[in-house]
Amino acid sequence: VGISFFTFQTISYIIDIYRGQVKPVTRFTDYGFFVSFFPQLVAGPIVRASQFVPQLYKEYSVSQAEFGMAIFMILKGLFKKLFIGDFIALNLIDRVFANPVSYSGFENLMGLYGYSLQVYCDFSVYTDMAIGLALLMGFRLPKNFNSPYKALNCGDFWKRWHMSLSSWLKDYLYIPMGGNRGASPFTYISLTLMLTVIVLLSGKLWLVPVFAGIIGLFALIMYLVPAFRLTVSTNINLMMTMLIGGLWHGASWMFVIWGGLNGLGVVVYKLWRKISPWENSNHWVARFWKIFITFNFITFTRIWFRGESMQGTMDLMNQVAGNFGWAQVPAMLLSYWRVFAIMLLGYLLHWLPGALKDKWMNRFVAAPVYVKVIISSLVVFIVYQSISSGLQPFIYFQF
Numbered sequence: 001v002g003i004s005f006f007t008f009q010t011i012s013y014i015i016d017i018y019r020g021q022v023k024p025v026t027r028f029t030d031y032g033f034f035v036s037f038f039p040q041l042v043a044g045p046i047v048r049a050s051q052f053v054p055q056l057y058k059e060y061s062v063s064q065a066e067f068g069m070a071i072f073m074i075l076k077g078l079f080k081k082l083f084i085g086d087f088i089a090l091n092l093i094d095r096v097f098a099n100p101v102s103y104s105g106f107e108n109l110m111g112l113y114g115y116s117l118q119v120y121c122d123f124s125v126y127t128d129m130a131i132g133l134a135l136l137m138g139f140r141l142p143k144n145f146n147s148p149y150k151a152l153n154c155g156d157f158w159k160r161w162h163m164s165l166s167s168w169l170k171d172y173l174y175i176p177m178g179g180n181r182g183a184s185p186f187t188y189i190s191l192t193l194m195l196t197v198i199v200l201l202s203g204k205l206w207l208v209p210v211f212a213g214i215i216g217l218f219a220l221i222m223y224l225v226p227a228f229r230l231t232v233s234t235n236i237n238l239m240m241t242m243l244i245g246g247l248w249h250g251a252s253w254m255f256v257i258w259g260g261l262n263g264l265g266v267v268v269y270k271l272w273r274k275i276s277p278w279e280n281s282n283h284w285v286a287r288f289w290k291i292f293i294t295f296n297f298i299t300f301t302r303i304w305f306r307g308e309s310m311q312g313t314m315d316l317m318n319q320v321a322g323n324f325g326w327a328q329v330p331a332m333l334l335s336y337w338r339v340f341a342i343m344l345l346g347y348l349l350h351w352l353p354g355a356l357k358d359k360w361m362n363r364f365v366a367a368p369v370y371v372k373v374i375i376s377s378l379v380v381f382i383v384y385q386s387i388s389s390g391l392q393p394f395i396y397f398q399f
Contacts, residue, residue, distance in 0.1 A: 004248060005044055008168055009035050013049040015172060021050040030056050037139070040130040043123070045144035045164035052139070060138040068365035071372060073132030075379045077125040083386045084346045085121035088114045092339045097306055100316040104325030106332055108316045114339070115306050116299040117346045120148065123162070149298075149350055152290040153273075154265035157298055165245070174241040183233035190240045191215075194247075201253055235270070239263040249305075254313070258304040265297055 013034065016022045025031050034052055062070075096103050096111030103111070127144040134141045144164050151157035158166045178184040195211050222229040239260070246259015273279045278286045307313035325332075333340065364375065 005041060005046055006035055008046045008165075009049070011172065012046075012168065013053075016049040022053050025053060025056070037134070039133045039137075040127070040141060043126045043130075044162065045127045045130065045142050046168050047141060047164070048168070051142060055139050058138075062136065062138055065365050066135055068367070068372065069361065070132040070135040071376065072361050072364045073128045073135070075376055077129035077132070078383050079379055080121040080128075080346075081125040082383045084342055085118045085125065087342050087386055088339050088346075089118050092336060093118055093306075097308055097312065097316070100312055100319055103319065104328060104332070105320040105323050106325050106329050107336075108319045109324075110336070110340070110343075112299055112303065112316070112320075114343055115302055116149075116295075117343055117350075119302065119306070120145075120350070121346060147350060147354060149295050149347075150291060151294050151298075152287065153269045153294055154262065154297065155269055157294055158262070158266070169241050169245050173244060174237055177237040177240060178233065179237060180234045182230055183236060187233065187237055187240065190244065191236065194240060194243050197247065197251070198256065201251070201256065235267050238266055238270075242266065253310060254304045254307060258301055261301045261304070262298075265301075 013022075013031070017024055025034070030053070033056065034047075034049065037047070037052070040047060092107075093111050093114045096108055097115070100108050124145040127141075131141045131143070142164055144162060146160040146163065148157055148160040151160050173190075176184070177187045177190060195207075199205065199207050199211075218232060222232055242263030243256065243259045246255040246257075246262070249255045249258075278289075281287075303313050303316060307316065364372065367375070
């Protein structure tokens with residue numbers, strides 16, 4: 001249980017001590033407490049030793065404002081998980097992904113958009129509640145999500161989504177590989193290991209000479225064109241980081257493709273921004289278009305993240321492309337009106353201005369205790385009424 005997050009935290013402890021960013025704990029029980037801190041152990045946020053260990057030796061303190069913020073985070077989590085995420089999962093997403101050919105292209109597409117909302121609600125909920133619960137215990141955990149579907153590009157998305165994982169991969173993988181400074185021995189070791197994994201997953205030994213030829217070709221070009229060397233090596237570092245991030249979710253082709261597509265999205269954006277006439281534009285049309293493209297690309301990559309199998313993934317795309325069912329759309333809108341209403345609510349809440357959502361939170365934090373009790377009771381009642389089946393396990397429990 002929680003083995004991947006446990007591993008990340010133990011690695012951060014070793015490396016942070018090696019880098020001199022934190023001193024070793026004096027008791028083994030303190031180390032055990034750090035790596036097994038239960039609120040965030042199973043699904044994050046990933047806590048670094050340099051962030052958490054110093055808190056072990058501070059006096060317990062929680063201000064009235066922090067107490068209110070913790071309760072708000074927990075209530076927000078309950079609402080997003082049970083009222084939004086679980087409802088659309090039970091009534092649309094799980095059915096569609098279990099057998100895509102039984103549903104029209106429109107239903108498959110709505111299932112995919114629904115899954116983008118569900119995975120955000122589900123994962124951000126866990127970390128919101130973990131942050132709130134830890135705060136009640138006197139520990140401050142890092143923020144893990146920052147309205148990721150407001151991202152203007154793929155790079156911006158990964159600065160907003162699972163921020164503790166993204167920063168961990170950057171600081172402990174991307175930068176040690178060389179980052180944007182060029183390749184290092186670690187880069188070539190990672191590349192060799194990644195290609196080995198791909199060969200083993202495919203079972204195709206003929207890929208070995210193919211990969212060797214491609215690497216040789218790029219090496220020759222980099223040797224002949226020094227200006228090309230830095231671009232290639234930094235993009236290799238980036239792709240390796242994203243592919244390893246994909247493999248962290250599971251050793252299967254589905255996650256390799258998902259990680260590779262996200263890496264490709266970041267690389268393409270890095271090249272495009274050099275020639276884009278709208279890169280520095282703050283006009284609302286340009287911002288809308290950037291968000292629209294980024295959101296739809298990220299949603300498209302989730303076909304491989306959520307798909308039951310490679311065949312199921314292909315079936316879903318075939319249904320959307322060749323059997324959309326335009327004539328049945330009005331009837332489907334009526335049949336699924338509750339699901340679509342909840343989806344619309346979820347996306348509207350997500351895309352609200354951050355200042356407005358902060359204002360709501362601050363009002364709750366500043367409210368008298370009896371108001372907090374009334375609001376908490378009301379949220380729990382609404383959430384309880386929305387439960388239509390057994391509780392859905394958190395998606396990231398499987399990683």
